[in-house]
Amino acid sequence: MAKIPFTLPTVQNWSCHNCGGCCKQHAIYIRDEDKQRILSQQWENDEHLGSVVKGDSSKLFHVDGGIFSKSWTRLSNQADGSCIFLNEKGLCRIHAKFGEDAKPLACRIYPYAFHPAGKTMTVSLRFSCPSVAANLGKNVSESKKDIEELIRLTTPANFRDSPAPALKRGVAVDWADVLRVSELLEEAIGDDSVAFELSLARTLFWTGLLEQASYEKIKGPRVRELIELVAAASVEELPELPLQEEPSRISQTSFRLLAAQYSRKENFQQITMSYRWKLVKAALRFSAGKGETLPLHPDLKAVPFAAIDETFEPISTDDVELLQRLMWVKLKGMHFCGRPYYQTSVIEGYQALVLLVVSILYIARWIAVGHGRRRISRDDLILAITIADHHHGYSPSLGSASAKQRVRTLATKGDLEKLVTRYVVTEQRFAVED
Numbered sequence: 001m002a003k004i005p006f007t008l009p010t011v012q013n014w015s016c017h018n019c020g021g022c023c024k025q026h027a028i029y030i031r032d033e034d035k036q037r038i039l040s041q042q043w044e045n046d047e048h049l050g051s052v053v054k055g056d057s058s059k060l061f062h063v064d065g066g067i068f069s070k071s072w073t074r075l076s077n078q079a080d081g082s083c084i085f086l087n088e089k090g091l092c093r094i095h096a097k098f099g100e101d102a103k104p105l106a107c108r109i110y111p112y113a114f115h116p117a118g119k120t121m122t123v124s125l126r127f128s129c130p131s132v133a134a135n136l137g138k139n140v141s142e143s144k145k146d147i148e149e150l151i152r153l154t155t156p157a158n159f160r161d162s163p164a165p166a167l168k169r170g171v172a173v174d175w176a177d178v179l180r181v182s183e184l185l186e187e188a189i190g191d192d193s194v195a196f197e198l199s200l201a202r203t204l205f206w207t208g209l210l211e212q213a214s215y216e217k218i219k220g221p222r223v224r225e226l227i228e229l230v231a232a233a234s235v236e237e238l239p240e241l242p243l244q245e246e247p248s249r250i251s252q253t254s255f256r257l258l259a260a261q262y263s264r265k266e267n268f269q270q271i272t273m274s275y276r277w278k279l280v281k282a283a284l285r286f287s288a289g290k291g292e293t294l295p296l297h298p299d300l301k302a303v304p305f306a307a308i309d310e311t312f313e314p315i316s317t318d319d320v321e322l323l324q325r326l327m328w329v330k331l332k333g334m335h336f337c338g339r340p341y342y343q344t345s346v347i348e349g350y351q352a353l354v355l356l357v358v359s360i361l362y363i364a365r366w367i368a369v370g371h372g373r374r375r376i377s378r379d380d381l382i383l384a385i386t387i388a389d390h391h392h393g394y395s396p397s398l399g400s401a402s403a404k405q406r407v408r409t410l411a412t413k414g415d416l417e418k419l420v421t422r423y424v425v426t427e428q429r430f431a432v433e434d
Helices: 021-025 032-040 093-098 105-109 140-154 175-189 196-212 221-237 249-262 273-288 317-332 346-370 378-389 401-412 415-423 427-433
Strands: 061-066 069-075 112-117 120-125
Touching: 105 112, 105 140, 112 140, 112 175, 120 140, 120 317, 175 196, 175 221, 175 317, 175 346, 196 221, 196 317, 196 346, 196 401, 196 415, 196 427, 249 273, 249 346, 249 401, 249 415, 317 346, 317 378, 317 427, 346 378, 346 401, 346 415, 401 415
Parallel strands: none
Antiparallel strands: 061 069, 112 120
């Protein structure tokens, strides 16, 4: 296969720091060739895993689905949810014994994600990796050769035939139009002369106008003209952040339930009836929003809902960069709409991305309150990013019809902007006002 052109998110750094986080929180689905290679490694004779598999190497794997749906094979988990191949030092036994190339392809790819964008492939990263969230390591441009090889291994020959995501439901556009929307969103989000929350409000404003427009008579180049016109008009139409208004009670309930979904940590070995009952209790608790949160993640404590909604000190300009970079990488990498995000339209995908940011800040407040603080620290924010982004685009519940309708309802009611003004409070806002 000829070399595949690709674009890199050059604002991002990453190197593996062997934290083992990816081996502790992800279900690792593998291909048949991965399974056969692992079987040939004869782990039943290993001094550590031999006693676990007891001569039966099939215990290294677990099959999900089947009967009424396609079955998927993944690596088995230890009692605490960690991958069966994770050793006591937090390192991969396969890597240690046979080298990196012997690991399943899914492990070698993480935290990268590759998506088609017309004639090229785009590269994104998963912020569930703490090193990605904290921007640690070498710039991704320095890993270009390794990324190129991974793209070669994962990209089908017909990737250029992948259709562009819809601009809005039922409105098909060209890749050039999709990429232009993404480019304008990237420019707005990365504009440090404007408070981050105002940038979010403006982009929600003009993408909302695009969603309201009728495209029966707007075709071809005129779509691009409309996109650029409404984006430019948002500066005049929204010169400053609107006064804070309370979202409706229904919207507040919907948002709390979304934050609860983002805050979960699954243990694939222990999805028992008691665990499912805990999820039901959490849903009831977050629907009501009274009393204390029910933590579904070991890094989250039970805290009063009211404390999360109290006035917090603004997050620093340096910490805003974490959120800007997350959004920029997902926009640049086409990691927010179409096939990479539950087949949603560009506009709905962007609205969901903004909700991810608001949810991250809600969870970061939750973490801070658990430590008796009213200021979100950088560590709080990084942890919140890794917790929430583990699910974004990967959790089936977020791709359900009800979850998609929730995003639409929050956007059409104007409550998404109200959630932004409530929870996205940065030093930039006050610097601009001064």
